[in-house]
Amino acid sequence: MNRIRRDRGSALIITIVMVLALAALAAAILTEVFFHSNRTSQVMKDDEAMAIARAGLEKVRTQLYLYRTTSAWDSSLSSAADRWNSILRFNAGDVTTVGANGVNRAFTTDVQLIKANFDAMQASNAFTTYRSGDQAAGTGIGVITPDKTNSDVMFGQNKPFRSGGYHVLVRDNVETDGNLNVDTDRVLIVTVTATLEGVQRQLEATVVFDPPVFLPGQALLAEGDILLSGSIGVTGQYGGAGTNNNLEVNNGAVTVQGSLQAVGNITLPNGWTPGGGAIAPAPSQPIPTMNPQQFQTYADYYLNANGTVTNAGGTVLPMTGNGNSANWNGFSFNANNGWKFSGNNSPPAGNFFVGADLNIAGFGSSSGMTASFFVQGNVQITGNGTFTPNLGDVALIASGTLNLQGTPGTTVNGFWGSAGTANLGGNVTVNGTIVTSANPTNGNALTANGSVIVNYDEQIDSLIEVASQVNIRTIRRVK
Numbered sequence: 001m002n003r004i005r006r007d008r009g010s011a012l013i014i015t016i017v018m019v020l021a022l023a024a025l026a027a028a029i030l031t032e033v034f035f036h037s038n039r040t041s042q043v044m045k046d047d048e049a050m051a052i053a054r055a056g057l058e059k060v061r062t063q064l065y066l067y068r069t070t071s072a073w074d075s076s077l078s079s080a081a082d083r084w085n086s087i088l089r090f091n092a093g094d095v096t097t098v099g100a101n102g103v104n105r106a107f108t109t110d111v112q113l114i115k116a117n118f119d120a121m122q123a124s125n126a127f128t129t130y131r132s133g134d135q136a137a138g139t140g141i142g143v144i145t146p147d148k149t150n151s152d153v154m155f156g157q158n159k160p161f162r163s164g165g166y167h168v169l170v171r172d173n174v175e176t177d178g179n180l181n182v183d184t185d186r187v188l189i190v191t192v193t194a195t196l197e198g199v200q201r202q203l204e205a206t207v208v209f210d211p212p213v214f215l216p217g218q219a220l221l222a223e224g225d226i227l228l229s230g231s232i233g234v235t236g237q238y239g240g241a242g243t244n245n246n247l248e249v250n251n252g253a254v255t256v257q258g259s260l261q262a263v264g265n266i267t268l269p270n271g272w273t274p275g276g277g278a279i280a281p282a283p284s285q286p287i288p289t290m291n292p293q294q295f296q297t298y299a300d301y302y303l304n305a306n307g308t309v310t311n312a313g314g315t316v317l318p319m320t321g322n323g324n325s326a327n328w329n330g331f332s333f334n335a336n337n338g339w340k341f342s343g344n345n346s347p348p349a350g351n352f353f354v355g356a357d358l359n360i361a362g363f364g365s366s367s368g369m370t371a372s373f374f375v376q377g378n379v380q381i382t383g384n385g386t387f388t389p390n391l392g393d394v395a396l397i398a399s400g401t402l403n404l405q406g407t408p409g410t411t412v413n414g415f416w417g418s419a420g421t422a423n424l425g426g427n428v429t430v431n432g433t434i435v436t437s438a439n440p441t442n443g444n445a446l447t448a449n450g451s452v453i454v455n456y457d458e459q460i461d462s463l464i465e466v467a468s469q470v471n472i473r474t475i476r477r478v479k
Contacts, residue, residue: 056166219456224445300350
């Protein structure tokens with residue numbers, strides 16, 4: 001009996017020990033699960049807070065893109081400044097008045113905060129709701145990180161994003177001009193502080209406004225069909241042709257040093273290949289519409305549709321001769337045919353805005369012509385001589401057709417663009433590029449035949465701005 005009792009006691013003790021061991025193990029497991037869950041939750045909060053900060057940065061980038069100007073983020077005009085902050089806005093009652101460039105602006109409703117050239121806000125206590133890691137509530141504009149100054153301006157209160165939110169601070173960078181009140185180099189510093197359930201993450205980014213210009217990548221470029229015929233030669237580092245439609249070479253005497261590219265089909269003579277190969281289908285190439293009016297403000301002289309010539313100041317310049325023989329430095333006007341240049345005259349070097357068709361029969365004296373033409377109409381160029389652009393590398397932009405012919409020895413340089421069809425012929429040599437944004441239903445957008453040589457060695461800046469971009473150049477995590 002005693003032995004049985006002793007056995008039972010031992011079993012009880014063993015059971016108790018095992019239960020305690022299992023309880024301890026369970027407690028350890030639960031503790032680990034609890035702390036792991038907390039760590040996982042914290043990591044998730046960190047990740048989500050960083051995602052919120054990135055979302056705020058992208059929102060600012062989008063807003064800067066929508067309300068940029070053509071040169072910088074200069075919001076000296078109140079209407080532009082108001083629009084700039086259409087999303088990052090203060091709530092009603094947050095600010096009563098703010099001195100912006102000496103102008104008091106009342107914010108008594110849910111209005112957009114005036115950007116006012118970034119840091120021109122003079123009221124030091126205007127932004128009392130902004131909080132970041134090292135700035136207490138109620139201190140308004142102040143030092144946030146060591147590389148910031150009191151010129152910082154905060155845009156908008158906390159904006160909700162999921163269960164958290166973000167603040168945005170935009171300021172001008174330190175430029176060579178030393179003036180933080182006006183942006184001159186198209187660069188801003190954007191700080192985004194995200195908060196999620198007590199977790200804060202902060203990003204600082206350098207945001208840049210890039211107004212890219214159209215840089216033709218090939219000697220011949222067209223929106224519509226291209227036809228290469230005769231004994232045309234396309235040479236140079238960028239000596240190729242590209243189209244967003246179809247391309248045809250119908251003569252084996254054609255030479256192309258670079259590649260031929262077409263979104264549609266490429267038709268070649270049997271056994272003939274371009275030096276850089278033929279690519280079809282190729283990716284579409286963005287070709288801006290050739291619009292001479294974009295360059296009207298560059299003009300030194302205006303050849304008007306009414307037959308008068310004016311300078312940039314609007315002064316009417318005198319013509320020599322009378323009636324149909326009247327001319328200005330070799331330019332004469334006909335109501336039916338527009339403007340024509342001929343003879344051995346030497347027009348002044350400059351930029352010409354032409355309000356009608358233009359016919360150039362030779363480039364004047366032996367020294368040639370130095371000019372840039374922006375033509376509201378069709379252009380016909382014949383004769384001989386040398387043509388050099390006056391405005392950078394931009395020779396001509398026409399809203400109509402371009403017909404460029406030449407006799408042996410004729411050399412033209414630069415960028416030649418037309419919104420209508422383009423035709424090259426004769427013996428002209430082009431040191432540059434020909435671009436047409438035409439895409440006719442019937443016929444070719446660009447035709448090159450005869451003994452034309454198009455040599456394109458260095459990419460030319462067309463000065464035509466295409467879709468501007470606001471890019472994030474650098475980004476760093478502050479906290």
